[in-house]
Amino acid sequence: MFFIKTFNKISNNGLNCFSRENFEIASEINRADALLLRSHKLAESDLNEGLKAIARAGAGVNNIPVQRCSERGVVVFNTPGANANAVKEIILAGLLLGARDLVGGLQFVKSMSGLNEAEMHTQAEQGKKQFSGCELHGKTLGVVGLGAIGAQVANMALELGMRVIGYDPALSVESAWRLSSRVEKAENLASLLNKSDFVTLHVPAIEATKGMISNDAIKQFQEGAILLNFARETIVDLAAVTAALNTGALKKYITDFPAPELIGRDDTLIFPHLGASTQEAEDNCATMAANQLIDFLMNGNIKNSVNFPSIYLERSTGYRLTFCNENVPKVLSNVLSLLADRNINVIDMLNKSRDQIAYNILDIEEAPSDELLDEIRQVQHVINVRLIE
Numbered sequence: 034m035f036f037i038k039t040f041n042k043i044s045n046n047g048l049n050c051f052s053r054e055n056f057e058i059a060s061e062i063n064r065a066d067a068l069l070l071r072s073h074k075l076a077e078s079d080l081n082e083g084l085k086a087i088a089r090a091g092a093g094v095n096n097i098p099v100q101r102c103s104e105r106g107v108v109v110f111n112t113p114g115a116n117a118n119a120v121k122e123i124i125l126a127g128l129l130l131g132a133r134d135l136v137g138g139l140q141f142v143k144s145m146s147g148l149n150e151a152e153m154h155t156q157a158e159q160g161k162k163q164f165s166g167c168e169l170h171g172k173t174l175g176v177v178g179l180g181a182i183g184a185q186v187a188n189m190a191l192e193l194g195m196r197v198i199g200y201d202p203a204l205s206v207e208s209a210w211r212l213s214s215r216v217e218k219a220e221n222l223a224s225l226l227n228k229s230d231f232v233t234l235h236v237p238a239i240e241a242t243k244g245m246i247s248n249d250a251i252k253q254f255q256e257g258a259i260l261l262n263f264a265r266e267t268i269v270d271l272a273a274v275t276a277a278l279n280t281g282a283l284k285k286y287i288t289d290f291p292a293p294e295l296i297g298r299d300d301t302l303i304f305p306h307l308g309a310s311t312q313e314a315e316d317n318c319a320t321m322a323a324n325q326l327i328d329f330l331m332n333g334n335i336k337n338s339v340n341f342p343s344i345y346l347e348r349s350t351g352y353r354l355t356f357c358n359e360n361v362p363k364v365l366s367n368v369l370s371l372l373a374d375r376n377i378n379v380i381d382m383l384n385k386s387r388d389q390i391a392y393n394i395l396d397i398e399e400a401p402s403d404e405l406l407d408e409i410r411q412v413q414h415v416i417n418v419r420l421i422e
């Protein structure tokens with residue numbers, strides 16, 4: 034039986050992937066084999082003894098102490114692309130709300146309560162000039178980060194008749210395949226910023242993107258540009274953005290991340306982290322996260338981890354040994370020698386590494402004793418060992 038501890042509300046579509054025969058799932062579990070969460074900020078103290086994996090039903094993993102997990106051999110999964118369509122659609126809303134004062138117009142009509150139809154008509158026709166805007170067609174959108182979400186946003190904007198410029202110095206081959214060839218490539222952030230009427234951010238919250246929209250970056254924007262940030266709060270220096278809004282250097286800031294200094298301004302539109310809050314995205318993320326956890330816990334296979342290599346080996350015996358180790362020479366050969374000393378035959382095996390971590394799957398012909406498992410745990414540089422039967 035595996036114990037899965039959940040944080041946040043996880044879609045039933047995902048929870049129902051776990052068979053009750055093999056898994057117990059609850060929000061209150063003391064010694065979890067795996068954690069399943071959305072945006073809950075994990076503390077190091079949440080990484081209990083015996084924890085094997087964490088699945089983030091979503092893209093961003095800045096709420097998980099990934100480095101600490103790697104040191105302890107805990108596999109961290111996310112669900113790339115599973116909520117990209119939801120975010121693409123909220124960006125469409127953000128672009129439209131940026132181009133036209135639809136919110137102001139709605140509030141204006143709300144204030145008409147008590148008027149009769151004729152009065153409303155007169156007020157509407159006289160007042161509407163305050164809320165006129167521009168069209169997206171023909172404007173330039175700069176997309177910073179062209180991964181699962183950025184690529185969909187870029188392609189959508191082309192369909193709206195926008196010119197699209199993208200910047201992503203680490204674009205993956207899969208993302209490049211998804212991206213329309215009509216998206217223009219910026220060589221650096223500044224050259225994207227100084228050509229764009231709208232700029233939308235789709236980069237992860239990592240050290241390299243912290244404060245990416247800084248005072249210096251703001252100087253590169255076109256006068257009166259509109260900035261959308263549905264990626265993460267840390268990517269934008271809020272002092273720089275509010276100063277730019279005050280001078281009109283930026284016209285509007287539209288974001289998914291509330292902050293005290295943004296509240297009460299007419300030039301900000303702030304959502305409560307709603308980008309991935311659609312039934313479809315919640316179902317997709319939870320199902321993908323659950324299936325990744327199940328295959329890892331039941332078979333040791335790894336797909337869509339942010340700290341471990343991808344690895345898949347068809348089961349060929351009833352005894353599967355998996356272990357992870359620091360990525361240095363001789364660890365695998367030392368473990369194989371221990372198995373050979375006990376005359377245990379290896380039928381199939383796979384070894385993969387990523388950065389500082391190596392991970393191994395060995396299908397063996399017979400059950401190893403507890404003593405042997407302990408000896409393997411003692412091999413220098415081995416981090417953790419599992420026997421999957």
Ligand SMILES: NC(=O)c1ccc[n+]([C@@H]2O[C@H](COP(=O)([O-])OP(=O)(O)OC[C@H]3O[C@@H](n4cnc5c(N)ncnc54)[C@H](O)[C@@H]3O)[C@@H](O)[C@H]2O)c1
Nearest residue numbers: 092093178179180181182201203235236237263264308309
């Ligand atoms: N508001 C929400 O609800 C919501 C929902 C999903 C994702 N997100 C955020 O959006 C981020 C992106 O999601 P995704 O699914 O597209 O991730 P992704 O990993 O598919 O794409 C991120 C892209 O950013 C690029 N990148 C990294 N550093 C960069 C830099 N310095 N400059 C330019 N590009 C850079 C990467 O090369 C990659 O192509 C997530 O990490 C998360 O923080 C927010």
Ligand SMILES: O=C(O)CC[C@@H](O)C(=O)O
Nearest residue numbers: 071072091092093309310
């Ligand atoms: O779970 C959510 O609602 C938000 C998820 C989103 O921020 C992500 O990074 O995928």
